[in-house]
Amino acid sequence: MTALDSRPTDAAIVPPRTGRRYNPDKRRSILLTVLLWLCVLYFVLPIWWLLVSSTKDNSTLFSTFGLWFGGDFSLFENLQTLFTVRDGIFVRWLVNTLVYSVSAALGATVLATMAGYAFAKYDFPGKKALFSATLGAVMIPLTALALPTYLLFSQAGLTDTPWAVIIPSLVSPFGVYLMRVYAADAIDDSLLEAARVDGAGEFRIFRQVGLRLLGPGLVTVFLFSLVATWNNYFLPLIMLNSSDLYPITVGLAQLQAAASAGGGSQALFSTVITGSFVSILPLVIAFLFLQRYWQSGLASGGVKG
Amino acid sequence: MTHAPALSGERTITPSPPRRTNLAKRKQRLAAYLFLLPFFVVFVAMLVVPLVYAGYLSLFESKLIGGEVFAGFANYARAITDPAFLGGLGRVALFFVVQVPIMLGLALFFALALDSARAHGSKAVRMLIYMPYAVPAVVATLMWGYLYGPDFGPIAQIARAVGFGTPDFLAPESILGAMMNIVTWEFVGYNMIIMYAALRSIPAELYEAAEIDGAGQFRLAWSVKIPAIRPAILLTVIFSVIGSFQLFAEPSLLNAIAPDAITNAFTPNYYAYNLAFINQELNYAAAIAFLLGIVIAVVSYVVQLGEQRRERREMRMS
Numbered sequence: 001m002t003a004l005d006s007r008p009t010d011a012a013i014v015p016p017r018t019g020r021r022y023n024p025d026k027r028r029s030i031l032l033t034v035l036l037w038l039c040v041l042y043f044v045l046p047i048w049w050l051l052v053s054s055t056k057d058n059s060t061l062f063s064t065f066g067l068w069f070g071g072d073f074s075l076f077e078n079l080q081t082l083f084t085v086r087d088g089i090f091v092r093w094l095v096n097t098l099v100y101s102v103s104a105a106l107g108a109t110v111l112a113t114m115a116g117y118a119f120a121k122y123d124f125p126g127k128k129a130l131f132s133a134t135l136g137a138v139m140i141p142l143t144a145l146a147l148p149t150y151l152l153f154s155q156a157g158l159t160d161t162p163w164a165v166i167i168p169s170l171v172s173p174f175g176v177y178l179m180r181v182y183a184a185d186a187i188d189d190s191l192l193e194a195a196r197v198d199g200a201g202e203f204r205i206f207r208q209v210g211l212r213l214l215g216p217g218l219v220t221v222f223l224f225s226l227v228a229t230w231n232n233y234f235l236p237l238i239m240l241n242s243s244d245l246y247p248i249t250v251g252l253a254q255l256q257a258a259a260s261a262g263g264g265s266q267a268l269f270s271t272v273i274t275g276s277f278v279s280i281l282p283l284v285i286a287f288l289f290l291q292r293y294w295q296s297g298l299a300s301g302g303v304k305g
Numbered sequence: 306m307t308h309a310p311a312l313s314g315e316r317t318i319t320p321s322p323p324r325r326t327n328l329a330k331r332k333q334r335l336a337a338y339l340f341l342l343p344f345f346v347v348f349v350a351m352l353v354v355p356l357v358y359a360g361y362l363s364l365f366e367s368k369l370i371g372g373e374v375f376a377g378f379a380n381y382a383r384a385i386t387d388p389a390f391l392g393g394l395g396r397v398a399l400f401f402v403v404q405v406p407i408m409l410g411l412a413l414f415f416a417l418a419l420d421s422a423r424a425h426g427s428k429a430v431r432m433l434i435y436m437p438y439a440v441p442a443v444v445a446t447l448m449w450g451y452l453y454g455p456d457f458g459p460i461a462q463i464a465r466a467v468g469f470g471t472p473d474f475l476a477p478e479s480i481l482g483a484m485m486n487i488v489t490w491e492f493v494g495y496n497m498i499i500m501y502a503a504l505r506s507i508p509a510e511l512y513e514a515a516e517i518d519g520a521g522q523f524r525l526a527w528s529v530k531i532p533a534i535r536p537a538i539l540l541t542v543i544f545s546v547i548g549s550f551q552l553f554a555e556p557s558l559l560n561a562i563a564p565d566a567i568t569n570a571f572t573p574n575y576y577a578y579n580l581a582f583i584n585q586e587l588n589y590a591a592a593i594a595f596l597l598g599i600v601i602a603v604v605s606y607v608v609q610l611g612e613q614r615r616e617r618r619e620m621r622m623s
Contacts, residue, residue: 033424039415040433043490046448047436049459053451066452066459115344122337130341137352139543139605141551143574144598147581147590148355148362168351176344196329202336231441233554234574238582249443253558256447260561273451276444283439291432 047280054078054274061270078274085255085271092244093251094279097230100162100247104169105226112172112221116179117210121192131180137173142234150238164239165247169229175221182217183210219290230283248279363592373588380592389570390593394600396481397572401549401604404485409541411489412496417526419497420504431501435494442491442554449487450475450562475563484555492548496541503537504530539612543605550601553578573597 049066056064057074064070082090118124119131149168153159158167187210195205211218233249240246243254252275259268366376384390415434419427437445452458453474461471474483507530515529531538552572560567569583570576573593581590 027423028425029423032418032421033426036415036418036424036430037426039411040430043434043437043494046445046452046490047440049452050448062457065462066457111344111347114340118337118340122333122340124334124337127337130345134348137348139547139602140352140356141547141574141594141598141601143551143553143577144359144594145352145355147577147587147594148358149351151362151587152355152358167347170347171344171351173348202333203339206340227439231443233441233443234578238578249441249554252447253443256558257561272447276447280440280444284436287436287439288432291435 050273050277050280054270054277056270058270061273074270075274078270079278081271082274082278085268086243089243089251090275090278093246093248094282096162096245097247097249097279098282100165100169100236101226101229104166104229105222107166107170108172108175108225109218109222111170112175112179112225113211113214113218114206115176116181116217117183117187117206117214119176119180120183121187121189121210134173134176137171138177146234146238153239159239160241160245162245165229165232165236168235169225169232172221172225172228175225178221178224179214179217182220183214186213186217223286223290226286227283248275252276252279359591359595362588363595365588367586367588376588380589381596383589384592384596389568390573390576390596392568393570393573393576394597397550397552400481400485400488400552401546404488405542405545405549407485408489408493409496409538409545411493412541413500413531413538415493415497416500416504417530419501420530421522421526423522431497435498437491437493438495438498440491442487443558445487445491446555446558449483449490450559453483475559475566477566480559480563480566484552484559487555488549488552492545496545499541500534500537503534507533535612535616539609542608546604546608547601550574550597550604 045067052067052069053061055069055073055075055078056071057077060071060074115134119127145168150159150164153164158164191209191213192205195209200208230247231249232247233253236247236250237253240250243251246254252272255268255275256272259272363380364376364378365373366379368374415430418424419431424430440448452460455461455471455473455475460474464470464472473479511529511533512525515525520528551574553574556567556571556575557578560571569579574597577590577593577597580586580593
């Protein structure tokens, strides 16, 4: 920190990182580059279309070329309509989505981390059976569960409440699997032994040693659960009745249904499109920022499969 | 953090060695169960109980007179002869057979291409291909629904400009393909990332050996990289089985713009939903959901079995 300190910093001592491994030749291929970027168009153009279309009003939407701007620039009018339609319910949907997915993802991450850590670092009777049950659960189809869960929740008076969306989303068998693989790799048994010799309790070891080493794994599980809940449509669709409680997916589907039904609400098309565009921004931004972390988290999960 | 500062007051008992290890073992075991407890409480409540309940429901029939009556396997008998259910099942099976190889093939190609680091801007390419995964199926379907539009959709606009006429993506014959495209668009990146992450963690020694043998890029990919990430590929196949057999958001939303092309039993999941929430046939819907679950489990199992067999065969050969 101090200017007087003239010793070379770590960065200067450590040689520049040469690729993690052997690289036959650094030649770049023009052909491959062109091919890949052409493919990228397929993935990007629909989103580009969404962006362009959210700047059009309802009539230019259908009268101009879809992949380029045309007519007046109506983005701000569209946003204004979007945020005021039905007394600003769109903001409500955004907030609902955020609340549901963040709380579900936090909960799922905590549960999966504790369970994965236990599977990776302890021996106990029943370990194999419990882990097999967890893995098997990855394959249970949503429908087989959604219907009876709905009935159970309605008997408990929990349908049409946020809990109906959050609680079922807390179970992430894939998260447990990922955390197990990640913890097995990232946490050295000798560290745990050392902490035990020092007299630390198991929970303290988990908090102070385990959690610190599980960073990328935590981010990966958190992101996957976040996306799963954020993008979920089926569960909130059957659980919720009041549109005040809808997440963005169900809300947009409802707006779209109203728009397709036609009638007087023609203007809704551009509202649906602008709403779709606004709704994907938060996740796309989150992905850009967090990509470094989840990738190393996934790296171990993918190989040991 | 490695040498925890004294941790004073944390207990200072030091009994005789053998008893201490026993005690320690028991303490660790207890800790393990406590760590697992929260997950398994929710697991049982949200997976096991509903599953058992669905099984129970599927054995009853709701009669106008007499209410709920035990029906044995009548609902299942009805399902396996129900053309609507079988049609939907056939559609998702076709979807699986056609779409999944295309999607995973593309994902593998991109993963290998990016891992070879031979293209400019690999990082941006990776991010952009992955981006659709952050788009909810609902938004993706709405968006493609507009893109497919015969009058104003840009695809039709371009096709007309080039002189190809107006393609109808939303006709009954083509809508399954249109849906395959939506799902491919959404999930190529997701699968690519799983494969790419696996490729990044292949130990360097494997490449050195291949280099000594003078293997080129393609040979390297085929004989070293793909076999090394087979577990990751298997994972993506299993996820795809589960995903395609459970299609719901796509048919239910496309139904609004192409009602003639999408029946209420277009996919089994959509059928079960319509039975339960529109027709109020809860018991029959539970049976359909249960059967679908069995089909998914069987297909996943067969996929895994095939993979294991292949591994054994290769072990024998080498």
